[in-house]
Every structure is written in structure tokens, then in C-alpha cells.
Amino acid sequence: MQISSRFTIAVHILTCIDTLKDEMPLNSETIAGSVGVNPVIIRNLFGKLKKAGLIIVLRGGNGGVTLAKPLSEITLLDVYRAVDSVEDGKLFHFHANPNAACPVGRNIHHVMDGRLDEIQDAMEEKMQSMTLADIVADTKRCIKDEKQRA
Amino acid sequence: MQISSRFTIAVHILTCIDTLKDEMPLNSETIAGSVGVNPVIIRNLFGKLKKAGLIIVLRGGNGGVTLAKPLSEITLLDVYRAVDSVEDGKLFHFHANPNAACPVGRNIHHVMDGRLDEIQDAMEEKMQSMTLADIVADTKRCIKDEKQRA
């Protein structure tokens, strides 16, 4: 199955915070409007991103969300891990009951584990090489291009 | 969410075919016994692996399954793709309704798509570098070690 949209939504949230901070109040309601989901989904992700130290969230009038660190210090891997994109941090679901009475059944887990980790590492290293600063820079460039065309 | 156990089960199946071919009849029943799932799960995977040209499946008495090509020519990526490990071949689930009325909402998909593809490519390249011959060699070594210890 696919990796949860929590990940792309979280990137969307962080991009909004930096890109729209001078244009509108940044709360779960307005961001939900941009993402196209229920505000509670956003508030739950606020909780995870806050716990990971990526954002600061305040309650009450004039509350809302701000970044806790520079965009250049937030990698896609940080976001991916913050929102529990996969169960227990493991990308692959290994079948649970291989038969220990079979020579293959009792060894396959051990033989595959290292390789599955290598594959996951390759993916996570690529994620670590990309920062939110890259994403936001591209987004702002797109917006500027739109204005020029208009 | 995690990648379906169809992937690890399929690797288990192919490993059984080569490792146990002289020890027992290789049909959905015996392989299901090694994997620890219902034979119908195995038969459904037979269908996908067959369609991908990795195995040959015969019905009737003395039926069962054999490899369609050398293990060294089957990569983990081949198996991963054969069994539809992720929907539409896309690793990431992108939230479906970003708001086109928002500057971020109407650009985020385009900005992220290339990067998500890069991440997926990094993972798939690693998978392509590993063959079933590697897995089976390790498995046979484990089995030999077990016998020495006994």
C-alpha cells in the first residue's frame, strides 16, 4: 500500500506557513482550506509536527502556527518521520508467521532483513537530502511566474 | 502505511521454488505451509508472478510451479512490481483536493511530484541491484550452517 498522505499534507502545511504568513492568519481552519481537508486533520498533524520540534502552535485569539526552525534545517525525512508515515518506521510489512519447521521459513526473515533495511536507507537518504527551503523556493517561483503571466 | 506483505511473501515463494525443488512437491499447499498463510493467497500470487513471466504454473496431478528464468535474472524490483506492492506503482499517496484558489494549493503538487519521483527512484534502483540469486545463496548458506551446528 501507499505511504499515507499525512506526509504530503504535512509538507503542504509547512509550505503554507512560510509562503502565506503575511497574507492570512495561519490556523487550522485557513490551512485546511488550502489543503482541502477537514481542520481536525490539520490539528492532528499540528500535534505531530509540534512534538517533532518543527512548529510552534499557540491557542486562543491570535493563536495559530509558526515555524520552530529555519526551513533549511527541515528535511523531508524529518517531516516523513514526524507524521508516522509508516508503521514503526518500517517501510516493509513482513509476513508474520513463516514456518520454523521449514528450512526456508525459519531463515527467510534473517536473510531479507538486511536488504530491506538497505532499500529503506536508500530512500531515506534521498529524503534527507531535500529541505523545505527547496520546496518553498520552488513554490514561490511558481507563484511569481503566475503573476508575470497575468 | 507499509508496503504489502505480498512482496516479502513473493520473495519467499521464489526462494522456496529453488531451495526445496528436490525435497518436496512444489504446489500452493506446500508453499503455503512454509509461508504460514492460506493456499489461496499463494495461488493469487502465482497468478501475478506468472503474468510477470517469473514462474511457470501447471495444473493437475504433478502440477505445481517452476521458475521461468534464472534467479540471477530476477531482481527484487521485478518481484516488487509483479505483485503490485503499491497502488498504480506510486509509492506516495498525494492528498487529492488541494485548493486551486490558494497559491500554495494550486502549485504544491507540481513542486513535489519531481522530488517524490526521485525518492521512489532511489528506492527502486536499490531494489534493482539485488537479485533472487543473492537471496537464495544466503538462504542456502544459512541452511548449511544449521546442519554443521547439528
Add this chain to the structure above:
DNA sequence: TACTTTTGTAATAAAGATTGTTACATGGCA
């Protein structure tokens, strides 16, 4: 203090995928 706004979170439901299981038709060989 009372009011308003916004987060935090529980509870619930609907939809979708995975996995397990039974049942039976189909194909292929003796």
C-alpha cells in the same frame, strides 16, 4: 470576570485495502 477564538482530543463513522477462508469450476494427466 466574561467573551471570543483556537487548539487538543475523544468518539464515531464511512470507505478502502489486506488477509483469511470456503466453495467450486476449469484444466491437465493417468
Add this chain to the structure above:
DNA sequence: TGCCATGTAACAATCTTTATTACAAAAGTA
């Protein structure tokens, strides 16, 4: 004609995701 194994349909159980309502808790303001 039997026998055996695959192919597949049909269903159910479980789990995760996503959506939604409701309300308590916190924080600022009049």
C-alpha cells in the same frame, strides 16, 4: 472417467485512513 492442482468468485474480519461532530482546555481581549 477419476484425480489433483490451479484459477477465481464470494465473503467476512480486521486494520488503516480519512472525514466529521462535539466539546473541553487554554489564551488573549474587552
